[in-house]
Amino acid sequence: MINIPELLYIWYYKAPKIKNHTPRIIPEGQQEVEIFFSGKGFFEYEDSLLEVVSGTILWHTPGDKTIYMNDLEHPYECIVVAFKYENIRNMPRVSHWTDKSLLQQFISDILNEYHKDCPDMTKLACYVYGQLYWQSKAPDNKMPLHEKRSIEIQRVINFIEKHFAQNINIDNLSQVADISVPHFHSLFKKFTGNTPYHFIQARRLQEAKILLASTRLSVKEITLKSGFHDVGNFCRVFKHNNGVTAQEYRLRYTDKR
Template sequence: MILPQLELHKISNTFENMTHKHDNQYQLTIPMQGTCFFTHEHKPVTLSAGEGLILQPRDSHSFHIENGASVLIIRIKTLDSNNQSHRMPEEFRLRQTFDIGKVADYYQQWASELLVPDRLDPMAVDETESRILAGVEELLWGDSSRKTCRENQPGPDFHYSRVLEYIHAHYAEPINVDTLASMAMQSRYHFIRSFKSITGLSPYQYVLQRRVEEAKVQLKRTGKTVTEISFELGFASTSQFHRAFLKNVGMTPERYRNEMRI
């Protein structure tokens, strides 16, 4: 599973790869079952289930597993020096022990989120990616990542007023979460958390809600088709429009229009 800033791979049973490196990615390798026979910078490393290893960019490595074993690999792209929220310090090169049950729960959650149809919407992808990165932070740093997040959550202020004004002016257009985060002067990850604490919705959910409210107006007052309304309001597809409308209103757009005409 590949997203703009990260990759998730679960490999099971017999597997072996050649020595290689990733120029701009950190790699977290966690054996879920059995043993992973790893080679890191030409040195053999044996990893048991739950014993993970974090590689820095450009570390040479290879590994193999045997039948009955499985391994989870998470690759995260390096970020520029102005965004420190997911940079991994050098000390994380060494092995770490992880709770396999917790890792498995996270993986199932991530896999489910990546299978939803709204992956076509860039804003939905941004939020999904941020939730996964937050989960990785939780696995690595534990409670300290939550504390850092709480310390970086501002109250409703001028910056968030600007964000809301921008959304209300541009909700029918493609909106980039990073653009909103820069307006709030936060990283994407902290922005999504802060926005939800202030509005009760994620940025993506808020935009969908605003689009649905305008769709209700157009369904009542115009003769535009559902498809026309869907694309004019920035939905990625008519099916996404139907899902969002049903979730927010409790009925399909067609039924809503018919009931408004009675």
């Protein structure tokens, strides 16, 4: 049985647009996981340079340095999860989350739970550590998408990741997959667990939360950048899914240092 360490914090990080920046050194008593979901960087690992892309998981223990080498055209973005360190490295230093749709859902789930008014940190620690343990120990683990259509669905997921801020409809997506609209809708839900509409909405909400917490953009600007286009609709959807308004979310989770 694995021992679930205490969860200290979860936060979002986007690399600055410079080639190299100062790495952080993990302090005593703490371990950090960098979960990459966008962009590209490079990491010194076992005397070689490892390319870090979406799905890469880096697990750091005290004294380790975080990633600091960046791709200028596509700066990397990651979720950082910190746990208390108990003198045992249970996880491999580098692993990979192969299924991007599951990774996207995982990130959305943990951010939504962490940013609740009174998050259950013990429950969240169990979920986060358990998922990371599974992915790190079985890096080739995938959803059971053995049908040949899995390639087309993954192509659609990649398309959504690149174009979620634009006006996307199911006709566009079915064309990307080269599958008829009715068949595409059922296959997409089977493979991802969500309808195309809810999958896109979840990605847009995630982007909005990141922008609210990490920029000074207005709610109107964030509405457009996250793909909602209508401020009134965005505000209603955001509050319905998060329990607070966009402005309340910003006040709670913007770094005030």
